[in-house]
Amino acid sequence: MSKLILMSVVLALIALPLRAASDPNPVRGIRRAVYAVLVFNLTYAFAIRFVLPRLGL
Amino acid sequence: MRQFLRVALLRHRWTAFLAGALTLLVAQVAATAFPETWRVQADVYVAEPAIVHRLANPFASVPSTKDVLQPLIELLYADEHLTKLVKNTALVDRWKEGRAWPLLLKDSLQERFRAPLSDRDQLAALVAMLEKRLEVEVDGHHVRIAVKWGSPQLAVDLTHAAVRTLVEQRETSEGRALDAAAKGLDEQLAGVRGEMKSRLERLDAELTRARYDRRWAAIDADRDQLFRDQQRAADLIVRAEEKHLGAEIIRRVTPLRALVVKPPVQPKEPLGGGPLARLVCLLLAVLTSALGGAVAVALFGGEICAGFQVRDGLGIPVLGSARIGWIGYRQSLKWQALVAVGLLATVTGVTVGLAKGNPALAVLPWFVAAGLYAVWVLPLKYPLMGLMLLAVTLDDPQDRPYFNLWQSPLYPVGKLFFKNVAWFTGFELSLLFLSALSLLRWFRPSLRPQDVDPFVGAPPKPLRYAVGLSAVSVGVLVVSGVLGGGNFRDALWQFRVLLMMPIAATLAMHAFDFPKDFKPLLWILLIGTVLKSLLGTYFIYRIALPMGELPAHTTGHNDTMIFVTATVAAVVLLWEYPKALSVRAAAILLPFAANAMRLNDRRIAYVDIAVVLIFVYLISPWHQVKRFATRAFVFSLPALLLYMAAGWNSSSGVFKPVAKIRSIVAPAESSEENSSNVERDIENYNLLKNWEQHPLFGRGFGHAFSEFVPSNDFAQSNYGRVGHNSVLWLLWIGGIVGLTGVWLYLGIAAFFCARALARSHRPLNRAALLVSLGILLTYLLQAFGDMGTQSIQMAFFVSVAVATIGRLATQVGAWSYAEAVTEDREITDPETLPLHHLPSTLR
Structure with missing residues (x-):
C-alpha cells in the first residue's frame, strides 16, 4: 500500500x-489538467507526510 | 558526386598541389619540432592471498585487491614519489636528453636574455611532466605501469623505478605495520616485566620485614596484582609472537603478493610505429589535404561542377551534359575559401607531426571540418538522429556495461561520448553545440543556409511553455541550492541531465518532421535493439561463461529504455495496424528485444511494459484488436490463474515468468530481491525524512541527504548526492513546487498525446503517439525505480517523445484548429470533435 x-x-x-x-x-482542458496535477501533488505531499508514517514507512 | 570530385580536382589542381605541399612541409617541420616519444610498460601481478592474511593477521579482515591497490596508486602519483623518481634517475642532469629543439631554443634564449633555469625549477618542471606521462592502470590483479618519455633509456629507467617502488611498498608496508605492532607489544611486555620485577622485590622486602617484626606480611594486594601481571605478560607474549610471525610470513610471501610479470624493456619502435607507417600516414594526409583543398575551393567558390548542384540549387532537371576542353574559372575564387584551405592544410601538417604514424589523426582535421560543414548545411534532424543512434548503440562506461568484464568495440567511442570532458559529457556538449547552432540560425536568419529547418508546425504553446518552465525550475533550484550552501560541482552532477531534457526537447520539437521521420527513428531503435542483443549474447556465451562468470547483467541500466521502447513499438504497431507489415516488424523486433531484456535482467523493464500496455489499453477506443485482446484475456484468465498458482512456489524453468512476477510483487524473505527492496525502503525513508525539513521548495541542488537510518549501500547513492528513487530524490531537492515545475511538461505532453490520438486516424501516427506515451511512462517508472533521471540516453528518448507529441498535436489541430495541417480535415472541425475515439472512461 x-x-x-x-x-x-x-x-x-x-x-x-x-x-x-x-x-x-482545449484551453479549459489544459487548465483542468494543470489544476488536477497541482491539487494531486499537494495531496500527495500531505499523504506522504502524514499518512505514510502510519502505514509503516 | 564522382563527377563533382573529378571536375573540382581538375579545375583547382594548383590549389590541390599547394595544399598538399603545405601539409608536407608543415608535417616535416612538426616532426622535427616534436621528437619521438617512447612508451615503456611493465606489468605487475598483485595478489592478496587470503590464507596469508589469516596466518599473518588472524583477527583483521582480509583487504580486497581494490583496497590494497588504491593507496599504492595514490602513492605512485604522490609528489614525494615523483620527486624521488626524478632524483634517482638523475633527470635534472639529463635535462637536454630527448628535449625538442624549439624547447632547447627557448632555454638558450632564456639563458641569454634572462636568468638560466635553476635546478629547482627544472625539478618542478620534470615532476609535473612525469605526473602527466606516468600511466598506472589496474586491470583485475594486474597493475600496468607505463611511462612515455623522449628517450627510450630514460623511459625504461623511470618505469623500472616506479615498479621497484610498487614492489618495495608491497614488501614493506604491511610487514612494517606488523613489525611496529610487534615492537609495541614487546615494549609493553618489557614494561610489565619491569613492574613485576619491582613488585617481587617489594614483596620480598615486605616478607623479610614481617618475619623480622614477627607479624603477618601485608602482601595480598601486591600478590593479586602480580598474578594479573603474569597473565597479562603471557597474553602479550602470545600477541607479540603472532605479530612477529605475521611480519615474517608477509616478508616471505612478498614474491607471491607482487610479481613482476613483464619487466620494463626498451621498445623497438617509438610510439606510432615505424617509418613505413609514418610514410603511409604522411601520404594519406597530403592526399586528403589536396582533395579537401580542391573540393573546399570549388564548393565555397560557388562553382557548378556537377549536375546534382543544378538539380539541388535550381530545382530543374539536367537533361544532358557535354565535356569541353576548357577548365578555366567561371567565378573568382573566394579568398575566405583559400584562407580556410591553407589553415586546414597547416593544421593537418601539425597533426601529422604530432600523430606519429596514426592515420586517423592525420585526416582528422579535414573530417572535423567536413562534419561541421555538414552540420551547418543539413537540417538539424540529421545530427539529432546521429546522436540518437549513438545513444542506442554505444556503451556508457558509467553504466557498467558487460559487468565491466569486457569492452565491446563500441566502448572507446562510448567513453568519448559519455565520460566527462569539460563539466559535461561529450554527448551533452554535442547537444549544447547544436543548441548554440540553432540559436545562431534563429537570431541571424541571414546566416542560415536556404531551406534548412524552416520552423513550421510548432508544437502547442502550453507544451513549449511547460518545457521552458522545466528549464527555469532547474535553474532556480541550482541557484537556491548553491546559495543555501550547496556545492556547485555536486549540483552540476545532479542537475545536468534534468537540464538537458528541456534543451533536447526544444531541439527535437524544432528539428523533426513527422510522420516523415518516424521510419528513420524506428530504424535507429531496431539497430540499437539488435546490436545490443547480439553483443549481449556474444558476451555471455563467448566471454563471461568461459571465464566462469555469471554476471547479474550484460547491458547497462540505461539500455532498458531501448528494449522497452522497442517492445512497446512492436506491440503498438500490431495494436493499431494489424497487417502483414506490422507482423513483420514485430517478428524482427520482439525476439531481439526479448533476448536483450533477458540479458539486461532488470525486473523494472517488465513492470514498464505492463504499465504502458495497460495505459495503451485504457486509452484506446474499442477497435477490433482491443476487442480480440479483451476476449482472449478473459477466456484465458482461469488458465492463467491456475498457472500462477501452480508456479508460485516452484523453481522450475516452466514457471520462470511466475517467479519473475513473484520477485516483483512479493519477493521471498531470503531472496536478493527482498534484500535490495529493504535497502531501497531505507533510502526512501531517509529521503522522506530529509524532505520533511523543506517540504515546499526543497533543498536545492548541490547537497547530500543525511542518513536517519543507516543503509548498507549508502556509497551507491554517492553518499546521499543521488537517490535510487529519483522521484523522492527530486521531491527532496525541489520540494513539491520544484517537482511539479520540473516535470509538469510530461503531464502536458500526455494531455496533448490524448488529444492528438482522438483526432488522428493514420495508424502510424497513432502508433507513434502511443509509443511516445509509453516512453514518458517508462521514464517516470525508471525514475521511480532506479535513477532514471541520471541517464542522458533516457532523457533523449523523452525529448524525442515530447517532440513527436507536440508536432503531431499541431498537425491534427489538437490545440488550435486553425494551425492544423492535417491528415483528415473533417476531424479538425470543432463541431465534429471525435470524442467517440476516446473510451468512455476518459470522456
Whole structure:
C-alpha cells in the first residue's frame, strides 16, 4: 500500500492530463489538467507526510 | 558526386598541389619540432592471498585487491614519489636528453636574455611532466605501469623505478605495520616485566620485614596484582609472537603478493610505429589535404561542377551534359575559401607531426571540418538522429556495461561520448553545440543556409511553455541550492541531465518532421535493439561463461529504455495496424528485444511494459484488436490463474515468468530481491525524512541527504548526492513546487498525446503517439525505480517523445484548429470533435 502511495505521483502525472484531454475545449482542458496535477501533488505531499508514517514507512 | 570530385580536382589542381605541399612541409617541420616519444610498460601481478592474511593477521579482515591497490596508486602519483623518481634517475642532469629543439631554443634564449633555469625549477618542471606521462592502470590483479618519455633509456629507467617502488611498498608496508605492532607489544611486555620485577622485590622486602617484626606480611594486594601481571605478560607474549610471525610470513610471501610479470624493456619502435607507417600516414594526409583543398575551393567558390548542384540549387532537371576542353574559372575564387584551405592544410601538417604514424589523426582535421560543414548545411534532424543512434548503440562506461568484464568495440567511442570532458559529457556538449547552432540560425536568419529547418508546425504553446518552465525550475533550484550552501560541482552532477531534457526537447520539437521521420527513428531503435542483443549474447556465451562468470547483467541500466521502447513499438504497431507489415516488424523486433531484456535482467523493464500496455489499453477506443485482446484475456484468465498458482512456489524453468512476477510483487524473505527492496525502503525513508525539513521548495541542488537510518549501500547513492528513487530524490531537492515545475511538461505532453490520438486516424501516427506515451511512462517508472533521471540516453528518448507529441498535436489541430495541417480535415472541425475515439472512461 505504501509503495502504491509513493508511486501514485508518477501515474497521476500522466493519468490526470489524459483524462482532462477529453474536454471539448482545449484551453479549459489544459487548465483542468494543470489544476488536477497541482491539487494531486499537494495531496500527495500531505499523504506522504502524514499518512505514510502510519502505514509503516 | 564522382563527377563533382573529378571536375573540382581538375579545375583547382594548383590549389590541390599547394595544399598538399603545405601539409608536407608543415608535417616535416612538426616532426622535427616534436621528437619521438617512447612508451615503456611493465606489468605487475598483485595478489592478496587470503590464507596469508589469516596466518599473518588472524583477527583483521582480509583487504580486497581494490583496497590494497588504491593507496599504492595514490602513492605512485604522490609528489614525494615523483620527486624521488626524478632524483634517482638523475633527470635534472639529463635535462637536454630527448628535449625538442624549439624547447632547447627557448632555454638558450632564456639563458641569454634572462636568468638560466635553476635546478629547482627544472625539478618542478620534470615532476609535473612525469605526473602527466606516468600511466598506472589496474586491470583485475594486474597493475600496468607505463611511462612515455623522449628517450627510450630514460623511459625504461623511470618505469623500472616506479615498479621497484610498487614492489618495495608491497614488501614493506604491511610487514612494517606488523613489525611496529610487534615492537609495541614487546615494549609493553618489557614494561610489565619491569613492574613485576619491582613488585617481587617489594614483596620480598615486605616478607623479610614481617618475619623480622614477627607479624603477618601485608602482601595480598601486591600478590593479586602480580598474578594479573603474569597473565597479562603471557597474553602479550602470545600477541607479540603472532605479530612477529605475521611480519615474517608477509616478508616471505612478498614474491607471491607482487610479481613482476613483464619487466620494463626498451621498445623497438617509438610510439606510432615505424617509418613505413609514418610514410603511409604522411601520404594519406597530403592526399586528403589536396582533395579537401580542391573540393573546399570549388564548393565555397560557388562553382557548378556537377549536375546534382543544378538539380539541388535550381530545382530543374539536367537533361544532358557535354565535356569541353576548357577548365578555366567561371567565378573568382573566394579568398575566405583559400584562407580556410591553407589553415586546414597547416593544421593537418601539425597533426601529422604530432600523430606519429596514426592515420586517423592525420585526416582528422579535414573530417572535423567536413562534419561541421555538414552540420551547418543539413537540417538539424540529421545530427539529432546521429546522436540518437549513438545513444542506442554505444556503451556508457558509467553504466557498467558487460559487468565491466569486457569492452565491446563500441566502448572507446562510448567513453568519448559519455565520460566527462569539460563539466559535461561529450554527448551533452554535442547537444549544447547544436543548441548554440540553432540559436545562431534563429537570431541571424541571414546566416542560415536556404531551406534548412524552416520552423513550421510548432508544437502547442502550453507544451513549449511547460518545457521552458522545466528549464527555469532547474535553474532556480541550482541557484537556491548553491546559495543555501550547496556545492556547485555536486549540483552540476545532479542537475545536468534534468537540464538537458528541456534543451533536447526544444531541439527535437524544432528539428523533426513527422510522420516523415518516424521510419528513420524506428530504424535507429531496431539497430540499437539488435546490436545490443547480439553483443549481449556474444558476451555471455563467448566471454563471461568461459571465464566462469555469471554476471547479474550484460547491458547497462540505461539500455532498458531501448528494449522497452522497442517492445512497446512492436506491440503498438500490431495494436493499431494489424497487417502483414506490422507482423513483420514485430517478428524482427520482439525476439531481439526479448533476448536483450533477458540479458539486461532488470525486473523494472517488465513492470514498464505492463504499465504502458495497460495505459495503451485504457486509452484506446474499442477497435477490433482491443476487442480480440479483451476476449482472449478473459477466456484465458482461469488458465492463467491456475498457472500462477501452480508456479508460485516452484523453481522450475516452466514457471520462470511466475517467479519473475513473484520477485516483483512479493519477493521471498531470503531472496536478493527482498534484500535490495529493504535497502531501497531505507533510502526512501531517509529521503522522506530529509524532505520533511523543506517540504515546499526543497533543498536545492548541490547537497547530500543525511542518513536517519543507516543503509548498507549508502556509497551507491554517492553518499546521499543521488537517490535510487529519483522521484523522492527530486521531491527532496525541489520540494513539491520544484517537482511539479520540473516535470509538469510530461503531464502536458500526455494531455496533448490524448488529444492528438482522438483526432488522428493514420495508424502510424497513432502508433507513434502511443509509443511516445509509453516512453514518458517508462521514464517516470525508471525514475521511480532506479535513477532514471541520471541517464542522458533516457532523457533523449523523452525529448524525442515530447517532440513527436507536440508536432503531431499541431498537425491534427489538437490545440488550435486553425494551425492544423492535417491528415483528415473533417476531424479538425470543432463541431465534429471525435470524442467517440476516446473510451468512455476518459470522456
